[in-house]
Amino acid sequence: MSSSCLSLNGGRDLESCERDAELRSHNAPMPKHIRDSYLSFFSVRFACANPKALAHYHESKMGFHTIARREMTKDCNRGVCSEVVGNGGVTFEFLGPLMPAVRNDKFSISGAEFEELKRVNNFLEKHGEGVIDVMFEVTECKKIYEWAVSNGAISIMKPTYSKDSNGAVLMATIHTYGDVQHTFVQKCEYSGPYLPGYTLLNNKIPLNLDKDHDVPFCEIDHCVGNQDWVQMDSVCNFYHKALGFHKYITDDDYNVVTEYSALETTVMASENDRIKMPITMPAVGKRMSQVEEYIRYNNGPGVQHIALRTDSIIKTVTEMRRRGVEFINVSPEYYVDLKQRLAAYKGTPMKESLEELERLSILVDFNNDGYLLQLFVKDHISARPTAFYEIIQREGARGFGGGNFRALFESIEREQEKRGNLREQS
Numbered sequence: 574m575s576s577s578c579l580s581l582n583g584g585r586d587l588e589s590c591e592r593d594a595e596l597r598s599h600n601a602p603m604p605k606h607i608r609d610s611y612l613s614f615f616s617v618r619f620a621c622a623n624p625k626a627l628a629h630y631h632e633s634k635m636g637f638h639t640i641a642r643r644e645m646t647k648d649c650n651r652g653v654c655s656e657v658v659g660n661g662g663v664t665f666e667f668l669g670p671l672m673p674a675v676r677n678d679k680f681s682i683s684g685a686e687f688e689e690l691k692r693v694n695n696f697l698e699k700h701g702e703g704v705i706d707v708m709f710e711v712t713e714c715k716k717i718y719e720w721a722v723s724n725g726a727i728s729i730m731k732p733t734y735s736k737d738s739n740g741a742v743l744m745a746t747i748h749t750y751g752d753v754q755h756t757f758v759q760k761c762e763y764s765g766p767y768l769p770g771y772t773l774l775n776n777k778i779p780l781n782l783d784k785d786h787d788v789p790f791c792e793i794d795h796c797v798g799n800q801d802w803v804q805m806d807s808v809c810n811f812y813h814k815a816l817g818f819h820k821y822i823t824d825d826d827y828n829v830v831t832e833y834s835a836l837e838t839t840v841m842a843s844e845n846d847r848i849k850m851p852i853t854m855p856a857v858g859k860r861m862s863q864v865e866e867y868i869r870y871n872n873g874p875g876v877q878h879i880a881l882r883t884d885s886i887i888k889t890v891t892e893m894r895r896r897g898v899e900f901i902n903v904s905p906e907y908y909v910d911l912k913q914r915l916a917a918y919k920g921t922p923m924k925e926s927l928e929e930l931e932r933l934s935i936l937v938d939f940n941n942d943g944y945l946l947q948l949f950v951k952d953h954i955s956a957r958p959t960a961f962y963e964i965i966q967r968e969g970a971r972g973f974g975g976g977n978f979r980a981l982f983e984s985i986e987r988e989q990e991k992r993g994n995l996r997e998q999s
């Protein structure tokens with residue numbers, strides 16, 4: 574039995590793990606034509622108590638607009654309702670349970686709807702509000718699903734068509750770390766704004782939006798998954814064997830910072846590198862790592878941050894700050910040090926002024942490929958100190974901000990300390 578089966582078996586018995594192991598294709602990598610069928614992130618689904626409230630937060634603070642919703646109707650959407658918001662190429666869906674997951678003949682609800690209701694309720698009870706499904710757009714849903722399941726992935730939904738007047742979509746869902754899922758979405762000449770079966774909304778004019786006040790985002794850049802002490806290798810193996818992802822190599826040296834924040838990261842990516850899923854694990858250090866704090870409050874592994882890529886971070890951050898969003902601030906010495914480091918930098922010239930970046934507390938990292946600008950939202954998405962957003966602009970650099978890790982993690986620790994969750998380890 575492989576270790577990925579051990580840690581990701583969702584409590585299954587040995588026998589069913591062994592059956593899967595037999596099906597597993599003798600260590601061969603996923604064939605290239607299947608690996609090539611991953612296109613990009615499609616959407617991220619959150620489990621939450623009140624989808625309209627979370628959608629409103631994203632509209633008012635982050636410039637999203639509501640594009641669709643799943644409403645309770647006579648004959649469908651009886652278990653979970655949702656709000657779908659978008660900004661540029663970023664799409665989020667907020668799922669909220671319509672009732673407790675207790676079978677009751679008074680409610681007419683289909684088997685599949687009841688299963689989804691159970692998953693959302695279970696997620697909320699165990700983890701609070703957070704990311705339940707990271708969805709990928711693909712061109713070969715069935716092939717990816719079948720490869721994944723025969724290489725150890727636990728199925729949640731086998732490939733299933735759904736359609737409406739805008740066309741059809743083929744979707745399948747598997748289980749990944751914690752209680753997080755991946756759904757593979759294959760559009761079959763589908764022209765609607767999200768998925769079949771949703772009520773489409775035309776209110777493309779979000780709150781406060783005139784041209785000078787938008788919050789530009791392009792796409793989801795990466796989604797980081799926090800693991801607990803033993804699962805790192807098995808999770809990375811799972812992304813490689815079952816999903817056909819590869820290890821994405823960058824210059825970032827996560828080990829340099831273990832003294833401060835005690836974590837280790839391996840970035841797993843799709844063939845075209847457009848889907849990046851860094852996998853992070855706590856490491857032994859002097860202090861309680863931010864990953865440990867997450868694991869404790871999330872009650873296990875889960876998605877820790879979602880990085881949203883923008884092509885004008887100054888505009889995005891200025892507007893988010895104007896709307897009242899607070900960001901993690903690094904110490905002023907960071908910019909003294911940065912100026913010295915930049916003086917020796919011969920790469921891509923920076924379009925942005927350092928004064929403005931400093932005023933907005935934006936972090937800068939650079940190497941031979943180019944530079945990147947990044948910043949982290951201070952408040953978490955839910956009540957718990959768990960998931961949060963990163964804002965990132967890439968100008969050639971393909972890393973994750975390695976040069977900022979030390980200053981960033983020290984700032985994150987200051988916030989952790991305020992919560993009473995930073996202890997010296999003995």
Ligand code: TYF
Binds near residue numbers: 974
């Ligand atoms: O994605 C990254 O690697 C960077 C840095 O808990 C980072 O955004 C890594 C771990 C973490 C916070 C930030």
Ligand code: FE
Binds near residue numbers: 795797963
């Ligand atoms: Fe990140």
